[in-house]
Amino acid sequence: MPRPTRTAAFLATLTAASLALSACAGAATIADPTDVNPEGEIVPREISWLLSRPADGGVIAAMEQIADEYAADHPGFSLNLITTPDRPSYIQKYETLAAANKLPELFDTDATPFAQKLAGQDRMVDIDVLLDDLGLADDYREAALNYQRFDDGALYMVPFEFQLEVFWYNSALLEQAGTQIPATLDDFPAMCTALRGAGITPIALNGQDQWPLERYMAYYPFRMTGTDYIRDLKNGDASFADPTGQAAAQWLYDLGQAGCFPEGFSSTGYADAQALFTSGKAAVYNIGTWELSNLATEALNPDVRDTVDYFTLPTIDGAVTADNEFVTPSGIGMAVNAQTYDPLVRDFLGFALERYPELYAATGALSPTTTAQTTIPADATELYSRLVALADEVGPAIAMPWDTQLDPATNTRLQQELTLLVQGDITPDEFVTTMDAALAENLR
Template sequence: MITRFSVGRALGIALVGATALSFVGPAAAANYNWLTARGTDSGTVKAVLAVAEKFKQTHPDFGITVEAIPDRPAYLQKVKILATGNQLPDLFDADAEPYFADIVANGLVANVGAILDEVGITDKFYKFALDYERLDDGSLYLIPFEANTEYFWYHPSMFEKAGIEVPKTLDGILDACSKLKAAGLTPVSVDGKDGWPIYRYLSFPAFRETGNQFLEQLKAGEVQMNSPVGLASAKYLQDMGSSCFQQGFATANYTDALNLFTSGQAAIYYMGTWEIGTMTNPDGTLKDDVAFFTLPVIDGKTATKPTDFYAHSGIGTAIKAGSDTPELKEFLKFLADNFGDAALYDNKFMPSIKPTIRPDLAEIYKRALSDIEQVGTYVKVWDVKLDANTVDVLYRQSQLLALGEITPEQFAAEIDTSIQQYVSSR
């Protein structure tokens, strides 16, 4: 579970009687400290550091020191402590959520959008990757490093055994689950322990019905979860839980769910392109008996196109106000010319910065890059857009809903109460 906190009041107290930026200034040395929620073995960190080493050839004093805290709750707790104590590092990871918006409002980070425009590299990023990191007012204070799409991975042999084809609609997934179960197969593997993978299923119907309109209005308290769209979404998650998810899904973590699929014990696994390496051979071809399909539609609904689905750039990286030095800006310009290829070819992940498309690039990567280019409206992530307390409620109640321990109406009531409390407190 991702634990979040609101720092608006805490930062306000910390900065009473002082100028918000009184603690910052140019970096004391050419070494920049990066506090990251990624592991040091992540492709993103390795790619950034590889580019930094190359940059260092002409800028010998430049360096980036990484402190990694891949445990997300522990990471966010440390950022809270650093933010309230005016001790944020030069670079740190964050989502474009209400918590980070409070940090921005207190003037603690540099305007990334303005910096990218200043050094002339905005167009080198995939547009949606930048848009994903924007706050609700459209401002950009985070650098994206990834550009992911999400797919339903599946085993064709299991589909053949159950006598089914790739589902074309959301209801078709439920129908496929019934036939897979009847064939003695586990239909869907999902990580229920971490919460967010099951929120995806909650979000699918609302997105295909309204685009992101329902989520945006829900967050603002302008529409209720206890509405036709909200209840249909809640019911869909409950139906997935009863008909599709593996036994014990609520306590299964990310690795458990992934292994269940890759070992051939589940027919379908929904996950992003960051797992392409798991699904492919060393030469980039898909492993035997692995294929994928994109988010199905709802018959008769036109709010979104079939090419619209989950596409996002993951957690972004902020620059502390005052650390946006000329040298760092020069590095960002260098990064824009080198990171895309370092990410895609050396570290096998989809970059936010457009890479060179080489003739020998594996077809799966070409397909994913094509999807990235074509996506119009992408699904906004519920646990990023909703406030911290509501995300906690969402975590607890989604599990109960998927387990069939509460009704869609009870689920909706809990979500609506939490959002109203948040809206009233602002």
């Protein structure tokens, strides 16, 4: 959990940036976000990309290679990558630059209300129109694009990733406890009770970073309402006291009472949670395909390698979403600044977006398009190929991560209260009351 002083300063900065955004918008050069093929000569220069991605990750490596290839044919061109991997720090920088009307040609953003305000001020290029004009619209996975869309369906971000979040499990540990993978979300507590009875930690959890537990909060509402509930909640048209919110709170409380998570989970970090699973001490681990190289190759502990499998998000009785619809994020998207969009930016994007999928898929990652085949590593287990194939079978609805949907203040309070709820320090009713008060305060 961030120190209170840092959190307060961060939220104050965001508030100031949001206010300044409204004030400076009138001074911004008005652009047509659908004018995706501007007239004029392509004049090479440096363009910049403000981004929030690992500096040694596959996205940056592929784009650096693409920029070098483009520069070879366009002397004078260069791509300046302004990298801030730490997400809170990045958001602070991004929103401050937006408020000052100083965003570079390209910048990363989630489909947040802040980003939608920028789009509403014609400060971002319409990506639906751009991809169609470039002849690339049909190349992208529907789910990859849908993850980037605003609530009204508008698309202003380009995806560079595609991930599947699944529940990895150790079949030997489940068999030892005389239990099986849950057929529905309501079967989780019984599975946990059986595992606890056998002296096995049921679910490994990175509680320190808080977002993994927040994923669990999103699951029940997604099966009950699809994306309707979180959309209405963040807009003030729903409350935590609604039946959907109460059901989610009760389910999280029941998980805690069944001992689903390790003792002291709130201080367990990412690496320790993964080690708990890969060492054979925990039966289940909910994480995405970004961990394929660790969980589906010979890098995995040989003591558990042959007993590791996966299942996707279980359903509930009366679910409105399909079994093949779950958390399938395409990561933070890239927006294109409409005020600095010109023939060079268009030409580079046309080259980059066509070249990118092949380079990215060659790293063993899932491409956001269907045009590039993922390279399966030589040391991969059969799980690797199965999960790559699963990417072609997912449905269009996505269980959106709530940390990308709620305002920062409400999200911070939700993460804090979820820990208390699962630990049994508060009841579901107390959780609902606290969260509705926080939501009302932060939506003013």
